[in-house]
Amino acid sequence: MTDLTPDEQLLEFFKALADANRLKIIGLLAQSDLSVEELAAMLGLRPSTVSHHLMVLSLANLVSARAESYYNVYTLKPGALEGMAKTMLAQETLPSIAAGVDTNAYDRKVLHDVLLPDGRLKIIPAQRKKLEAVLRHIVAAFEMDVRYPEKQVNEILAQFHEDTATLRRELIGHKLMAREAGIYWRLSDSANSRAADSGG
Amino acid sequence: MTDLTPDEQLLEFFKALADANRLKIIGLLAQSDLSVEELAAMLGLRPSTVSHHLMVLSLANLVSARAESYYNVYTLKPGALEGMAKTMLAQETLPSIAAGVDTNAYDRKVLHDVLLPDGRLKIIPAQRKKLEAVLRHIVAAFEMDVRYPEKQVNEILAQFHEDTATLRRELIGHKLMAREAGIYWRLSDSANSRAADSGG
DNA sequence: AAATCAATTCGATACTAATCGAATTGATTT
DNA sequence: AAATCAATTCGATTAGTATCGAATTGATTT
Numbered sequence: 127m128t129d130l131t132p133d134e135q136l137l138e139f140f141k142a143l144a145d146a147n148r149l150k151i152i153g154l155l156a157q158s159d160l161s162v163e164e165l166a167a168m169l170g171l172r173p174s175t176v177s178h179h180l181m182v183l184s185l186a187n188l189v190s191a192r193a194e195s196y197y198n199v200y201t202l203k204p205g206a207l208e209g210m211a212k213t214m215l216a217q218e219t220l221p222s223i224a225a226g227v228d229t230n231a232y233d234r235k236v237l238h239d240v241l242l243p244d245g246r247l248k249i250i251p252a253q254r255k256k257l258e259a260v261l262r263h264i265v266a267a268f269e270m271d272v273r274y275p276e277k278q279v280n281e282i283l284a285q286f287h288e289d290t291a292t293l294r295r296e297l298i299g300h301k302l303m304a305r306e307a308g309i310y311w312r313l314s315d316s317a318n319s320r321a322a323d324s325g326g
Numbered sequence: 327m328t329d330l331t332p333d334e335q336l337l338e339f340f341k342a343l344a345d346a347n348r349l350k351i352i353g354l355l356a357q358s359d360l361s362v363e364e365l366a367a368m369l370g371l372r373p374s375t376v377s378h379h380l381m382v383l384s385l386a387n388l389v390s391a392r393a394e395s396y397y398n399v400y401t402l403k404p405g406a407l408e409g410m411a412k413t414m415l416a417q418e419t420l421p422s423i424a425a426g427v428d429t430n431a432y433d434r435k436v437l438h439d440v441l442l443p444d445g446r447l448k449i450i451p452a453q454r455k456k457l458e459a460v461l462r463h464i465v466a467a468f469e470m471d472v473r474y475p476e477k478q479v480n481e482i483l484a485q486f487h488e489d490t491a492t493l494r495r496e497l498i499g500h501k502l503m504a505r506e507a508g509i510y511w512r513l514s515d516s517a518n519s520r521a522a523d524s525g526g
Numbered sequence: 527a528a529a530t531c532a533a534t535t536c537g538a539t540a541c542t543a544a545t546c547g548a549a550t551t552g553a554t555t556t
Numbered sequence: 557a558a559a560t561c562a563a564t565t566c567g568a569t570t571a572g573t574a575t576c577g578a579a580t581t582g583a584t585t586t
Contacts, residue, residue, distance in 0.1 A: 137346055144344035145544080146337055153424030161455060162563060167432035175545050177564055196553045196562050197455060207420075211411040220407075224353030232367035252585065253531070255361060255397060345574080362533060375575050377534055396532050396583045452555065453561070 132213070133223045139210050142186035147171065148179050155189060155202040162198055233259040247287040250296075258300060264293065265302040268312045279310045332413070333423045339410050342386035347371065348379050355389060355402040362398055433459040447487040450496075458500060464493065465502040468512045479510045 130138065143149055147169055154160060154168060166176045180200055183189045188206045191198045213219055236259035240248055251257050267282050268274065274282075276294075283290040294310075297303040303310050330338065343349055347369055354360060354368060366376045380400055383389045388406045391398045413419055436459035440448055451457050467482050468474065474482075476494075483490040494510075497503040503510050 133349065137344070137349055140340050140343040140349070144337070144340040147544085149333065149337055149340070149423050150427055153420050153422075154427060154429070156420035157424065157429075164432040164455065167435045168427050168429055170428075170431070171544095172546060173563065174547075174565080178544075181564090193553090195454065198563060207414055211414045214407055214411045220353050220356035222353070223349055224357065227350055227354060227368050228370075229354070229368055231370070232364040235367045254395065255364065255532095347574085371574095372576055373533065374535080374577080378574075381534090393583090396530095398533060455562095 132219070133225075136210070136213065136219070136223070138186045139188075142182050142188060145179070145182075147175075148183060151176070151179060151183065152188065152202065152207075155200060159199050159201045161194075161200070165200070233262060236260065237263055245285065250287060250289060250292060257296060261293075261297055261300055261302055265297060265312060268303070268310075270312055270314070272311065274310045276308050276310065332419070333425075336410070336413065336419070336423070338386045339388075342382050342388060345379070345382075347375075348383060351376070351379060351383065352388065352402065352407075355400060359399050359401045361394075361400070365400070433462060436460065437463055445485065450487055450489060450492060457496060461493075461497055461500055461502055465497060465512060468503065468510075470512050470514070472511065474510045476508050476510065 143152070150169060151165060154165065160168075162173050162176050162180065165171075165180075166173045169176065180189060180191070184191070188203055189200050190203050191200050193199075232255075236251070236256045240251055240256065240260060242248055247260065251260060264283070264286050267285070268279075279294060280290045283293045287293060294303075298305055301313055303312055343352070350369060351365055354365065360368075362373050362376050362380065365371075365380075366373045369376065380389060380391070384391070388403055389400050390403050391400050393399075432455075436451070436456045440451055440456065440460060442448055447460065451460060464483070464486055467485070468479075479494060480490045483493045487493060494503075498505055501513055503512055
């Protein structure tokens with residue numbers, strides 16, 4: 127029954143509560159256990175409709191039913207709401223939702239637009255976001271923890287574009303590289319940066 | 327902007343998160359602020375679609391946008407998720423959702439089916455839920471904190487049905503009244519009972 | 527001033543989900 | 557055994573919404 131990943135479970139939970147009548151059902155069951163007919167009368171709906179809503183809530187593990195003669199009496203599952211609320215608040219939940227997402231897609235799209243087949247730049251884009259995507263790609267040509275003299279920096283940058291001076295300046299300005307006394311080195315990605323360059 | 331009652335706000339919140347792509351947007355924004363185009367590339371959607379999703383999330387007060395040149399950079403509203411999670415957990419939230427619901431509707435429906443125009447019972451229903459609804463109606467004819475001798479109890483019950491013995495027995499059995507040494511008195515509603523009899 | 531760019535709005539389309547009535551199922555009462 | 561009852565399932569209809577492409581808007585760059 128719980129063959130769902132945590133994010134699928136969370137989505138199921140939100141979908142279950144994203145309906146006015148289902149929310150009311152939860153509110154009513156919080157006060158007392160009720161049968162399908164009772165809920166139908168209170169909500170002004172047909173029993174078949176209420177049965178459907180209760181099925182959705184069951185699949186989201188929010189309610190359960192017990193048989194009493196020919197009644198099906200539904201109960202709020204104790205701790206179900208609390209559990210999901212805590213899941214929402216948990217630090218690891220949000221990142222895990224985005225886990226399956228291709229966060230490099232934008233950079234790839236920009237590079238696809240701006241790169242020639244040989245890997246050189248058609249142009250150095252003027253738009254900030256595009257420029258940043260290009261710079262993230264270029265800086266991957268430098269190794270971490272290595273000190274580069276300016277001559278070597280220019281040789282590497284020249285593989286991408288003849289205007290090495292602009293590229294140097296932008297790499298520094300966007301804090302992807304640092305310079306001191308004519309020596310350059312790569313800076314580690316800040317929190318707001320993307321995953322590692324996928325090297326397309 | 328917040329001309330919504332608490333329950334409408336809660337529903338808006340759940341609706342906003344009841345979509346896989348919007349959940350992913352929240353997950354991505356939890357890691358870093360992003361523009362519409364970046365989100366569109368990551369999710370494999372058109373900018374217009376993402377714009378629509380961001381509008382929904384904005385109306386639910388989950389994200390906000392800041393203009394940066396011609397980019398619209400979206401941010402997770404700090405504390406928004408936490409706030410809603412706490413609202414979910416709050417003791418008073420659940421009952422307030424069901425506040426507008428007519429909890430007497432089932433009893434009224436049963437009474438409408440089983441009562442004659444003069445207020446007498448066509449039959450004493452066999453089904454437990456229906457019987458309970460009828461008993462809740464009948465017990466309202468007795469005052470709280472008054473001690474009734476059996477003779478007077480029978481007179482009152484006879485207004486509803488000739489089989490006063492059965493009615494007496496069921497009222498006791500369902501703990502709506504109690505008896506001791508031939509004296510009867512009404513019991514206060516337990517947690518699982520309905521609101522006061524609407525006296526139709 | 528013209529061209530470019532990202533975002534939004536709008537209209538159309540496809541998909542999903544809510545609701546109902548009819549038929550069916552399981553259980554209980556007569 | 558037959559009749560009654562509540563719940564569920566099923567099929568059809570309707571309402572809502574996700575998605576897209578085209579057009580528009582505001583801002584920036586050339």
